[in-house]
Amino acid sequence: MTQQFPPFLIEGYRNFMSGRYATESQRYRKLADEGQKPTTMVIACCDSRAAPETIFDAGPGQLFVLRNVANLVPPFGPDAAYHGTSSAIEFAIIHLKVENIVVMGHGRCGGIAGALATAAGHAPEGAFIGKWLTMIEEVAGKVEANSLLTSSEQQTALERIVIRQSIGNLMTFPFVKERVEAGALSLHGAWFDISSGELWTMNGESGDFMRPEL
Amino acid sequence: MTQQFPPFLIEGYRNFMSGRYATESQRYRKLADEGQKPTTMVIACCDSRAAPETIFDAGPGQLFVLRNVANLVPPFGPDAAYHGTSSAIEFAIIHLKVENIVVMGHGRCGGIAGALATAAGHAPEGAFIGKWLTMIEEVAGKVEANSLLTSSEQQTALERIVIRQSIGNLMTFPFVKERVEAGALSLHGAWFDISSGELWTMNGESGDFMRPEL
Amino acid sequence: MTQQFPPFLIEGYRNFMSGRYATESQRYRKLADEGQKPTTMVIACCDSRAAPETIFDAGPGQLFVLRNVANLVPPFGPDAAYHGTSSAIEFAIIHLKVENIVVMGHGRCGGIAGALATAAGHAPEGAFIGKWLTMIEEVAGKVEANSLLTSSEQQTALERIVIRQSIGNLMTFPFVKERVEAGALSLHGAWFDISSGELWTMNGESGDFMRPEL
Amino acid sequence: MTQQFPPFLIEGYRNFMSGRYATESQRYRKLADEGQKPTTMVIACCDSRAAPETIFDAGPGQLFVLRNVANLVPPFGPDAAYHGTSSAIEFAIIHLKVENIVVMGHGRCGGIAGALATAAGHAPEGAFIGKWLTMIEEVAGKVEANSLLTSSEQQTALERIVIRQSIGNLMTFPFVKERVEAGALSLHGAWFDISSGELWTMNGESGDFMRPEL
Incomplete structure (x- = not known):
């Protein structure tokens, strides 16, 4: 040291x-x-190629950012364990009163690749990461079983499915659901293509990802 | 939605x-x-005013970034629960083989303020955040008990103590300890002053924070 | 000779x-x-690295300066003994009618280090200095007992606590208190960082030290 | 505040x-x-017009400076009271191992004027200052009684007598006397004329003040 x-x-x-x-x-x-008064929380991946502040050219005070492996939100489940992600969401909603939560995934995500590899019988080394990815093992298994998709297509498909799942899990938090229904909070999905620099945003109705009008 | x-x-x-x-x-x-090959992982806070990529003017591919409330690292403790922070650390070490981990705290941290408020009998609202901050409740209690320090001085002191605690907890991970002792990994602390823009880095020997020569 | x-x-x-x-x-x-008509008295340390005239670039006639080890002000206590510090304060207030008293401490203060060493059971040599430092032995003991702070952090914390204590003791002098309450005198704290040259001034409300806008 | x-x-x-x-x-x-390693301690007056660093154009680290009213050194007398001046002398000798102590007085000194006024039956206001000046009341009385000197001549005479007395008192400190006799420490007197800027230094043998060769 x-x-x-x-x-x-x-x-x-x-x-x-x-x-x-x-x-x-x-x-x-x-x-x-x-004090900080960000209007927006971003839940993103730790990946070195997909920093939200860079992609959204955000200045100080704009984005409250939680980053974990594969931008996962666990379902609501308070218990005796530490919940880093749920704590950050709670802090953003209750204390900072943010108006938007954006779950941002990205292409070539190592966590997503790990989940697909696990489904294929080649779990990546590491006890923590293995347990962490069980959150998406069911959807990963279904995607991996679809042999009509190339492995690259499986990867992109799972990246987007996981964004939708994280947003779905957000709605299991009572304090999120209540505010969304009251019109005080909106939930968004986004997917960043590292190679091309393209940003795709999710349609809240259909769950489809599309390139926004610039 | x-x-x-x-x-x-x-x-x-x-x-x-x-x-x-x-x-x-x-x-x-x-x-x-x-693929990404970052040499450095940063464990930072979700705060909107202290994005590592901004403070270190980092480009794509440079920093693998985990962000949670108050940049906490729990002690090593694999069990049945999801461990977002430990998963990211494991991924960075085992899969990305990073050479540096920087724990970066910052001034005016809401999580640290919450821990001090809890110690003073005024816990912030929220079950997740309350549980999350029990990780630092012992040190927060000791700092809060020192009435010779102003509340602002207590805040800064705890911010730095927590960085040292996170680094200490990193060393409880066998795969971290092993690599540090082998000279393949080094652990660093940093503290960012939002108001002045000053960066203070931790001396690994003494634990003191000092402004680096620029 | x-x-x-x-x-x-x-x-x-x-x-x-x-x-x-x-x-x-x-x-x-x-x-x-x-004759001299300084508006300001400075109570500073004897340290060779922290002369008030140098730090404040002060010319002749500007600062009435009392310097002792660790810039201590004893509590008001007229008795049969010689009181060098209290005499200077009395002279500045009653005869020179100064409008400001600044208690200026500094980093790496040998007197403060001696007080912490004494609290740790290693009193520095010297009967006079030992007795002199009993003025701050209570606060030094409390700071030294906080093992969460590094020794350097303890030093800085005590340096600032002692400035606050000296200012508090100034208010025990009836002729100081009366003038402060009448708005004819104001009391200030300052702390000089020898290494960086930084000056930190004390907020009279909170007691916090902050770098002034330059 | x-x-x-x-x-x-x-x-x-x-x-x-x-x-x-x-x-x-x-x-x-x-x-x-x-750390500081000054070779020289200066015992000077608080007067705003006679800062040692200014008069000796001294930089950081050069002079360890004790300042009190009228640059008085009490005789050696450890007891239960706080001794600010003796503490600083002890610190300079034992801990800093200075090689020179300079007692510097100056013209138009308010403390010296106060001692002469007291001898003439017009003691200045203030209990602390009154007690402090009893240290020189005997010599002040003798000077004031000499009506052959103008009041201005009495003032200058007492300023110089007090410098000699302070140096004499320094020799009552065992740790000063021992080092002086061992050739490890030398004691000096100096007197500064505020009006003309002249510096007069004391001849250690005769006690006379003379202008040094420049």
């Missing part, structure tokens, strides 16, 4: 200070004094 | 496409083809 | 005469003729 | 940061890392 702080991070921080921070110092100071 | 996708996100995405993506499309294409 | 006057002081004095004095001789002459 | 920090101090600090600190930041950083 006596290692030097990674130099590329110090270099990047220097760019931040001379760049974004230099031009937005008043905004940071205001956000510090008045 | 038939709401329009938040227009400010579409607007931001449009900026991304004409800006960063336009100049880095080759990099995105390469990252899609070859 | 027949030693030569330290040559570096003669050299420095020569610089003073050809520099500051040469350009400000009228000011010195006026200050000699009319 | 909710007053604004005195603006002229913030302004002065800004000058310090853009001036001295900007050109000496390495020195400050080094002094912070390695």
